[in-house]
Amino acid sequence: MANTKTKTKMTPRARSEAIWGLAFVAPTIIGLIILNFIPVFQTIWQSFCKTGDFGKGNIFIGLKNYQNMVTGTASAEMWQSLWNTIKYTLVQVPFSIAIAMLLAVLLNRKLKGRSVYRTIFFLPMVCAPAAVAMVWKWIYNQQFGLLNNLFHTKTAWISDPNIAWLSIAIIGIWSAIGYNMVLFIGGLQEIPHDYYEAALIDGANGWEQFWNITWPLLSPTTFFILQTGIIGALTVFDLMFMVMDKTNVALSKTQSIVYLFYTYSFTENNKGAGATIVVILVLFIMLITFFLQKIEKKFVYHP
Amino acid sequence: MESYKAKKAAGTAVIHIVLIVMSIIMIVPFAWMILTALKTNQEAISVNPFYILPHNGWHWENFGTVWKSYNFLILYKNTLLLIFFRVVCACLTATMAGYAFGRLNFPGKNILFSLVLVQMMVPAQIFIIPQYTMVSKLGAINTMFGLVFPGLVTAFGTYLLKVGYEGLPKDLEEAATIDGCNVGQRFLYIMMPLTRSSMVSLGIFTAVFAFKDLMWPMIAAPNAEATTLSAALAKMQGQYSNDYPSMMAAAVLAILPMVIIYVIFQKQFVEGIATSGGKL
Numbered sequence: 261m262a263n264t265k266t267k268t269k270m271t272p273r274a275r276s277e278a279i280w281g282l283a284f285v286a287p288t289i290i291g292l293i294i295l296n297f298i299p300v301f302q303t304i305w306q307s308f309c310k311t312g313d314f315g316k317g318n319i320f321i322g323l324k325n326y327q328n329m330v331t332g333t334a335s336a337e338m339w340q341s342l343w344n345t346i347k348y349t350l351v352q353v354p355f356s357i358a359i360a361m362l363l364a365v366l367l368n369r370k371l372k373g374r375s376v377y378r379t380i381f382f383l384p385m386v387c388a389p390a391a392v393a394m395v396w397k398w399i400y401n402q403q404f405g406l407l408n409n410l411f412h413t414k415t416a417w418i419s420d421p422n423i424a425w426l427s428i429a430i431i432g433i434w435s436a437i438g439y440n441m442v443l444f445i446g447g448l449q450e451i452p453h454d455y456y457e458a459a460l461i462d463g464a465n466g467w468e469q470f471w472n473i474t475w476p477l478l479s480p481t482t483f484f485i486l487q488t489g490i491i492g493a494l495t496v497f498d499l500m501f502m503v504m505d506k507t508n509v510a511l512s513k514t515q516s517i518v519y520l521f522y523t524y525s526f527t528e529n530n531k532g533a534g535a536t537i538v539v540i541l542v543l544f545i546m547l548i549t550f551f552l553q554k555i556e557k558k559f560v561y562h563p
Numbered sequence: 564m565e566s567y568k569a570k571k572a573a574g575t576a577v578i579h580i581v582l583i584v585m586s587i588i589m590i591v592p593f594a595w596m597i598l599t600a601l602k603t604n605q606e607a608i609s610v611n612p613f614y615i616l617p618h619n620g621w622h623w624e625n626f627g628t629v630w631k632s633y634n635f636l637i638l639y640k641n642t643l644l645l646i647f648f649r650v651v652c653a654c655l656t657a658t659m660a661g662y663a664f665g666r667l668n669f670p671g672k673n674i675l676f677s678l679v680l681v682q683m684m685v686p687a688q689i690f691i692i693p694q695y696t697m698v699s700k701l702g703a704i705n706t707m708f709g710l711v712f713p714g715l716v717t718a719f720g721t722y723l724l725k726v727g728y729e730g731l732p733k734d735l736e737e738a739a740t741i742d743g744c745n746v747g748q749r750f751l752y753i754m755m756p757l758t759r760s761s762m763v764s765l766g767i768f769t770a771v772f773a774f775k776d777l778m779w780p781m782i783a784a785p786n787a788e789a790t791t792l793s794a795a796l797a798k799m800q801g802q803y804s805n806d807y808p809s810m811m812a813a814a815v816l817a818i819l820p821m822v823i824i825y826v827i828f829q830k831q832f833v834e835g836i837a838t839s840g841g842k843l
Contacts, residue, residue, distance in 0.1 A: 280746035288836065296718070303692055363581075367616075373579075388775050388793045394813075398807055502797060542686055
């Protein structure tokens, strides 16, 4: 529509509007092109290159980086990190959603201290993950930590390769509950109150009310949180980086794919390999997003 | 009726118990952070007896020691400036672009807006290496410009403001046009003030994101004098690895300003972050 209008003669007013419009979007569009669009292609290009000595220059090597990451010398580490990230996501996302939903349902009524509870649950959202990770690492400390001392255990929470990823997922759950809960409360407030009153008259108990009213009508919110939560968990970095030292024996069985990306790109200065990892990650996330779009129609209730 | 009331009271009690247990789980890490910060290291690592509260006096001076040895004044200044510039850049560019996308007609509008949407869908990690290369070629590593750089414009904010502008009634602008206002005047005097709540949301969202970000300040401002609170904590952890009170004192100092601001403006924070949603 707009295009056909501009090709024919524009009225002076329409022309002035077009000029204003273009001028107003110019900073954002130029910024996005320089900061985001060119970098996407540069990253893809870099993944086909070898970073020269001293981090200088890119030498085109074709698919060698990919070969190396998928089947070659770096592949064991890459697949392990991807698997670590998936495991983390499979725990962090469902639990942070389920607990948040429970809390939101409990808080979605007249209740003493409602806003105090909300303030407390939301608190991790405004705290730097670096600080949060530091205190959790201290709580998890095998010798002196709060957890082992309170429960008289000797668990190596963050240096046992079998459980370290779970310990970090618990921090992730703890951090995300409040945010998810606030989104759920927003979704719950959209549900008309009459539905519950009608259900009450029909003699439905709390559980039946939840399954037949709350769950279906909340499903758009749930799906939104699920989708953003999955992408957030698949790109987890801060908690992993702060909790897992380079010397931690559980590192390889715990580190996320973005941690691996960081190590390659900025610690080892092998930007070609780093770019390859990030391209693989983005392809993986696109695949997940595509899959989520497919199940969206089944999952979300459309009246 | 009596039994119904009793049942309801019991139900409320159960709800409170669940909420209180959850509150304790949420509070304990913060409490432990503060309590450890007030102990001597000896006390912090004493297993037998195990002290919950500091036993040999409350060592407030731990905060002073960490403050001096890590020059927190500079870290606060850097973080504050980063937040300030990020918020100003985001609000300024997003409100202009949001207004144009939401209310004006111009050639290429749909294609340009699809660029905005595509950026929001791509994970940010794919931009980082080239952004770092650009900053480093500009010689801006360890500068404020380098820190602000990826946040000069915001696709997400543009989207948020576009939705805000679209929600405003049409006749307001028409009345102003009849009165002889041009587009710029209409934007500045009539429309922009009406999207204040969207701008506040974007501002809070941008500020919290800048405050929490770890990877970018670590690579763009690795020097202790140029970096932010988050990235400095990562460094401290390496240095003080066995001095738990100092580390906890540093963590408290790093999160305290934001927590205080949050407690004062909690309504705006919760709404701002919840309505902004999405990318954190």
